[in-house]
Amino acid sequence: MNWDLFSLTGYASIALWLCMPLFWLLHFLSGRRGWLVHLALLLGVAAFVLAKVNSHAYISRIQVDRSEQIKQQRERQQLAQQAATEAREDEVAQIRFAEDNADDFLDAAGMDQSDLEYLQSFGGDSEPEWKQEKQQRSYKTVDDSLESQIGATETAEGIDSGAGIESDPPEPILMSGRDKLAANRFDAANLMVIRVMLCLAVVLVVVDYLGRANCYELAYFPLPLPSSWVDAMTPRDAVAFRSCSPRRSLLEELDIFTRRGESFVYVTEDAVSAAEAARTHARLPLGGWPVEVLNVANFDSKVNDEFVFETLWFGRNSFVVNSSERAEQLLAKFIDLMADRRTTRARAKQAVHVVWDVDAPVPEAVRQRFANLGQATGYTLLLCREEA
Numbered sequence: 001m002n003w004d005l006f007s008l009t010g011y012a013s014i015a016l017w018l019c020m021p022l023f024w025l026l027h028f029l030s031g032r033r034g035w036l037v038h039l040a041l042l043l044g045v046a047a048f049v050l051a052k053v054n055s056h057a058y059i060s061r062i063q064v065d066r067s068e069q070i071k072q073q074r075e076r077q078q079l080a081q082q083a084a085t086e087a088r089e090d091e092v093a094q095i096r097f098a099e100d101n102a103d104d105f106l107d108a109a110g111m112d113q114s115d116l117e118y119l120q121s122f123g124g125d126s127e128p129e130w131k132q133e134k135q136q137r138s139y140k141t142v143d144d145s146l147e148s149q150i151g152a153t154e155t156a157e158g159i160d161s162g163a164g165i166e167s168d169p170p171e172p173i174l175m176s177g178r179d180k181l182a183a184n185r186f187d188a189a190n191l192m193v194i195r196v197m198l199c200l201a202v203v204l205v206v207v208d209y210l211g212r213a214n215c216y217e218l219a220y221f222p223l224p225l226p227s228s229w230v231d232a233m234t235p236r237d238a239v240a241f242r243s244c245s246p247r248r249s250l251l252e253e254l255d256i257f258t259r260r261g262e263s264f265v266y267v268t269e270d271a272v273s274a275a276e277a278a279r280t281h282a283r284l285p286l287g288g289w290p291v292e293v294l295n296v297a298n299f300d301s302k303v304n305d306e307f308v309f310e311t312l313w314f315g316r317n318s319f320v321v322n323s324s325e326r327a328e329q330l331l332a333k334f335i336d337l338m339a340d341r342r343t344t345r346a347r348a349k350q351a352v353h354v355v356w357d358v359d360a361p362v363p364e365a366v367r368q369r370f371a372n373l374g375q376a377t378g379y380t381l382l383l384c385r386e387e388a
Helices: 008-029 036-057 067-091 113-120 129-139 146-150 177-213 227-233 250-259 271-277 305-313 324-343 364-377
Strands: 062-064 173-175 239-241 263-268 280-284 288-295 318-321 352-357 379-383
Touching (some): 008 177, 062 177, 177 227, 250 263, 250 271, 250 318, 263 271, 263 324, 318 324, 324 352, 364 379
Parallel strands (some): 263 352, 288 318
Antiparallel strands (some): 280 288
16 A cells, blocks of 8 residues: 555544544443543544645645656657668768768658658757757847837846745645545545544534533533423423532522523522522623513512513513512412413423522422423422422
């Protein structure tokens, strides 16, 4: 095998995409922890860049080496010319002059048209350089125009402006025709394999992201995607308990809900926590797509439980409830409205979270009722002060 078919960048691209399946295997063996699947995607991008560089900077310079063919052709022409000269050698006068070339003893003037054409095919009638120069001098004419007399036709000598701009083309890489064909085929196959590996890498990253989204320990970088996509990969529990060793604070969890495009109602008895939660959250980084969180206590009777339910259903706003009595009333009303929505098989486009952060526990019967209805309508109950 000719190892000069690829450059070092080409072989590096092959080595990179060969490492991608290894990273995928390690990713799944490690329980989908870490960033191995993302590193595999970066390796694929780097392999594609190196393969493109190899294709344009190396493969495109390969040309077929025809030096041996040209040499053989010239040898055949010399042999044919020598044979033609020897065939006419006995028919001409053996008179040679000092200024004659090796073939000038042939009397071209006495040859017929067919002999002349045959001899011209080998360059036999070429005149000496001193004769050609003499003819060129005799053909020169004197320019007696006004422009020539004043020197207007003379070009100014200097540095050519285009000489510094145009660069010499890269030196070609000479190979046999067979090796050139093999290099082109390997280059096309390498680029095709890398494209396939990149598509697989993107699919695996998307599938892995959706599969992690509802897993509290593995989820990362929340995005406002439809909840149906995420729930189709990993169904979520309608009633869940907050982890004993949480990854972030409860207020940060509310930010995560918002960034996922989901709405929430935060039930708490702590006035400070209620004030911190009742602010504007953003669904996109850098404050993009803001969502206002309203405190129900600030609106008195203008905001009833049905209004809160409908607003959460369509994801317009999130709410804070800082009264345990109002919270129990709100939860009972939500269960009744969820039962009505289940009869029509209606489901919220984005998940709605009821975050229960009060000392009063939720009865087991209420939990079971909420779990059945929430699974069908897209509502969840997050209990922060009880253990599973």
